[in-house]
Amino acid sequence: MPGLRIHGYALAVSFCFITFIAASQRTDPSEVNALINIKKSLIDPKNNLRNWNKGDPCARNWTGVWCFDDMGADGYFHVREIYLMTMNLSGSLSPHLGQLSKLEIMDFMWNNLTGTIPKEIGNIKSLKLLLLNGNMLSGSLPDELGNLSNMNRFQVDENQLSGLIPESFANLSNVRHLHMNNNSFSGQLPSSLSKLSNLMHLLVDNNNLSGHLPPEFSMLRGLAILQLDNNNFSGSEIPSTYVNLTQLVKLSLRNCSLQGAIPDFSSIPKLTYLDLSWNQFTGPIPSKKLADNMTTIDLSNNRLNGSIPQSFSYPHLQNLSLANNLLSGSIPASIWQNMSFDEKAKLTIDLHNNSFSDVLGNLTLPANVTVRLSGNPICNNSDTHSIGQYCGPKEEKAEQDSTNSTTGCPTQACPTDHSYEYAPSSSVRCFCAAPLRIGYRLKSPSFSYFPPYITSFEHYIVESLNFHLDQLSIDSYAWEEGPRLRMYLKLFPHYNDSHSNMFNTSEVRRIKDVFSSWHFPRTDFFGPYELLNFTLLGPYENLLIDSEKKKISTGIIIASVIAAVACVLAISAIITLLISRRHMKYQHKISRKRMSSNISIKIDGMKIFTYKELARATNKFDISTKVGQGGYGNVYKGILSDDIFVAVKRAEEGSLQGQKEFLTEIELLSRLHHRNLVSLIGYCNEEGEQMLVYEFMPNGTLRDWISGKCKKTTGSLNFTMRLRISLGAAKGILYLHTEANPPIFHRDIKASNILLDSKFNAKVADFGLSRLVPYSDEEGTAPNYVSTVVKGTPGYLDPEYLLTHKLTDKSDVYSLGIVFLELLTGMQPISHGKNIVREVNMALQSGTIYSIIDSRMGSYPSDCLDKFLTLALSCCQDNPEQRPSMLDVVRELENIIAVLPETETLFSDVSLDSSGNMVPSSSASAAGSGSGSHNTREEQHMSSCVSGSDLVSDVIPTIVPR
Known part of the structure; x- marks a missing residue:
């Protein structure tokens, strides 16, 4: 107990010190605490936030933290804006962001953040700009974000977000810009968005949206840009009411599976850009003339006649x-x-x-x-x-980059350093100055060719900044996929009597504020823009860091003394509380230990391990034995006393189930016995621990092999081995669907849940999200689905399940189809906003499918590959009825494998010598699935693969190499 008292005193003194610091702060203490916790959730490899633990955030100008100029009614400064764009940050967004109750701008653009968007952000009613684009955020959009009634600009584009667009977004009454493109959102576009009377730009292109185009969108009378390219509104027509969108400047519905006739848009006076390509429109081109200011009309790849x-x-x-x-x-x-x-x-x-x-x-x-x-x-x-x-043949001529604003100035460098260069001026011919360099991109321009509009664009920029025309140089520009127009701008200081050759601090702040707060006047022709970077280099590098030390005022000193006195009075109470809580925690632990050790079940063939046994097997769960991590907890490699290797899955405290549920899950897993399912050996349920012990799979996960993370000397899996792995996984899932009692829907089929044993046999693992199929009723019938909350991994989720919450056996078929596409291409299901199903389908349509096939698997018979690809795409059909059953998948894979040439090895870049030893393919005759060991495209397609089954050929036509 003396040690406890010392510990209590130490904590009390620390508490007093923190209280003293808080009393000397000028920023709201709750916001200071929030910022500290926000930093804890971030990984900052470049140490950009190194001053986030020094003094007061507002008084000491913490990096990226901007505060209101005046104190609030509570006597504190409050954080107004967070600018942390392009800082190479990773980690996650902290729920503590919701404590910044006065925040107006939250900017985390162009970092590497992962995880989900915290629902607590929906508490910040003052928020006007939420800028999270260009990260790797996943999960769904929280409904709580619909509470942000003051939101003006909502940007989450270029992430890995999925799920439905919340109906609650209809409450964003002030929003003007919704940018959700390049994610994996699915389901129906909510018709309730038609209530957003201030909405001007709606960009939801490159997602997995389905259903129909809401006719109610015609009520968005201020809508200027509607961009929905690369979604799947299969069977939907463009509502005739869209001709009432009289403010529309750009309508882009490319590759949306739309059909019917093209409406007559001649009544829209501002329409400039119309892209309806890659759909199934029929009938003639509308005869009435569109607006005179049209720059782009793309109706290609349809079925138009006349x-x-x-x-x-x-x-x-x-x-x-x-x-x-x-x-x-x-x-x-x-x-x-x-x-x-x-x-x-x-x-x-x-x-x-x-x-x-x-x-x-x-x-x-x-x-x-x-x-x-x-x-x-x-x-x-x-x-x-x-x-x-x-x-x-068509000649592709790329638009030339522009470098147009330094004509007439010397080409040699300025004498100062590389941060300076000669700039034109209306007062003198040229002078040496340090420009600000800005990355800038037009997200949805209403033109296809830039040079005719460069001059007007330059005037638009300089007038918005209150600059002279010679202060701007478009250093370069280039078109990107979208199409979007990326450019790099240089801004030069104005030459005046002071001959200043760089911007001062206040001017840099003003310029950055104009760009990052979107203070530019509205222009629908150039469309919305995004700031890619505003990196301060050379003489500007430390310009915005205020090094002035703030003196503590008399009032703050008095407050500090009062706080110190209060601390002394609180010490005894704090120590008493600590002793009481320690005693309660000890009693709780004893109770939990007794409860967990007294509840167990005896299952034949299932061993009950003690905590000591598993701690010994894993060297006390040493970090060196950790081989994986999931939502349930960590997975450790262990060696039992009989020298058997096992995988120990240890639940974290927050993931612990109720005892009854935990033992019920064990009883269920004990019934699953199949060579393509990972076997459960035993469990531990004592010492407040829940652990599952599985057979160890020495060759890791399929995802690691696809991505190339496995640093094996054996090379890459060849085409034949990928087929065999696919067949093994399919057989394991088929067992769950048809032979398990009761049947099971896995719900989380993905490459990282398919493990490989020492002989590269595939085994399906991780049944943490699995659901039992309902038993038949008295009449012998049972529903073929389970109604449940949507869970799973983005990129693998069945679109129909996302939309209806009805989990079926075809949901597992869809997820396995994604795994097949990974095996064929080496791609991830979702990467930088690109969806693997869409990318493969587009490559198939354009005749470039063989260019995206993973070259690491070596040679392959093209007929066999085409059949495997056809099977994969049929599994990934949006309509579950068009997907094959798992039994059909198994049969088709068996048919493809049956006609493959004999393969001597598992890998694409090794062979076996006469003694059976692995050697590089250059040292022995190659053993591929094609004719010879060469990997050229021509030779890869030489062999023949004629399967005895074409069970999916009526869903997707056989692929013809182009």
Whole structure:
């Protein structure tokens, strides 16, 4: 007990010290505590937040923390903004963010954050900008975020988020920008978003949305940009009510599985950009002319018929694509004849693969017009209209980068250092100055070609910053996938009487605030932008760090003395409390130990381990024996007294189940016996511990092999071995569905839950999320699904399960299909906002499927690979009824493997010599599944694989190499 008293006194003194520090703070203590806990959740490899434990956040200008200029009514300063973009931070977002009750801007853009978005952020009613884009956040959007009624800009794009878009977002009454693109959101677009009367930009492209386009969106009368590309609104049409979106500037619905006729958008006066490509639209092109300011019309890759309307004549048009349709008749030359070009304009007209027979008018083209006519009957008569030159293959000409603002200045470096360079000025020819360098991207521009608009864009930037035109240089720009336009800007100080060659502190603050707070005036033509970086280099590196030491005021000193006196009075109470709590905790531990040791079950073949046995087997759960980690707890490699290797799965305290539930789960697992399921050997349920003991799988997880993390000398798994692993996993799941009693839906099939034994036999593991199939009723019928809260791993989740919460055997089929695609491509299910199913389907449609096949698996018969790919995609159909059963999956894999050539080894880059030893393939005749050991694309496709079953060929057509 004396030791306890000493410990209590130490804690009491620490408490007094903290109280004294708090009394000398100028920032709200609860917000200081929140910031400290926020830092604890972050991993900061570059030590950017090194001053987050020094003094007061507002008084000492903690990095990225900006406060209100005036104290609140409570006598404290409050945090107004957090700017932690592009700081190479990882870790997670702390729930303590919700304690920053006055926060207006939260900016964690372009880091490496993982985990979920805390629901506590929904408590910050003052929040106006929530900027979390460009991370690796996962999970679903919390419903509580719908409480942010003052939200203006919501950006979570380019993450790994999934699930439904919450209906509660209809309460974001002030939101103007919803940017949720490049994630894995699924289900129906909520029609309740039509209540967002202030919404201007809705970007939800590159997700897994399904259902229909809500007709109610026509009520969004202020909507200027609607971008929903690369979703799956299968069977849906564009609602006719969308013609009432009179403020619409850009409508992009590329690759959305839409059908029906194209509505007449001629009544939308501001429409500039229309992309409806890669859908299944039918009927003719609407005859009424669109707005004169159209720059882009892309209706390619549909099923449109009829002719091109004579009204197709737009003076600012840059891109017209009608390729790959069923159009016919004459091509009106008015498309290019009635345009007034300047030297910066460009027009590309792509009409290939239709049935055009003639050109109506003069085919003579201006120099800046490109026409592509290949695949039309008109090209069969090259003498007519001299059209032969337009019938060749498409030439890709990338738009040239711009470097346009330093003309006339010396090319040599300034004499000061590399941070300075010569800048143009209206007062003098050039002068040496240090520019601010800014990464900037237009997320949804309403044009296809930038040069005609560079000047107007420069005016837009400088007028927003209150700069002169010569203070801006567009250092470079380039188009990116989306399409989005990335650029790098240089901002130079203005040359004046003081001849200052760099911005002062207040000006840098002002410029950063304009960019990061989105104070630029609205422009729908250039669209929303995003700040990629605002990195201060050279003379600016430490400019915003205020090194001035703040003196403690008399009032704060008095408050500190009072706090110290209060601490002395509180010491005895704190020590008493500590002693009392220690005693209660000891009694609780004794009670818990008794309870856990008294509840057990005896199962044949199932060993009950003691805590001491498993601690000895794992060297007291030493970190060196840890081989894995999951939501349940850590997994350790252990050696039992009889020299048998085991995997010990130890529950963390927060994951402990009730005793009855824990033992029920053990009883269930004890019934599962199959060569493709990881076997449960025993368990431990004492000392307040819950541990499961499994057979050890020496070759780790399939995910590690796909990603290349396994540092084995044996190389990479070849195609045949990947098929065999797939078959093993499928057989294990089939056992769960059809032979287990009662049947089981696994619910978390993924590559990291498929383990490999010493002979690379696949075994399915981790039944922590599994659900039992309901028993049959008195009439012998049972539901074929389980209604449950959605759980699982993003990227593997069945879209139908996400939408309906109905878990079926086809949900496991979908997840296994994702694993098959991983084996084929080496890709992750979700990476940087890209979904593996969509990427494979797009590669298949474009004829580039073999370019994304994992080259590490060596040679393979192309027919066999095509059948495996067809099976994988059929498993990943959105409609569960179109997916094969697990029995069908097993049979198809067996049929593919049955016709493979004999394979001598498991790996793509080794062979066996005459003695059976592994040697590099260059030293022995290769043993691949193809003809020979070479890995060239041509030789990979030489072998034949004719399977006896085509059970999925009616779902997805056989793949033809292009």
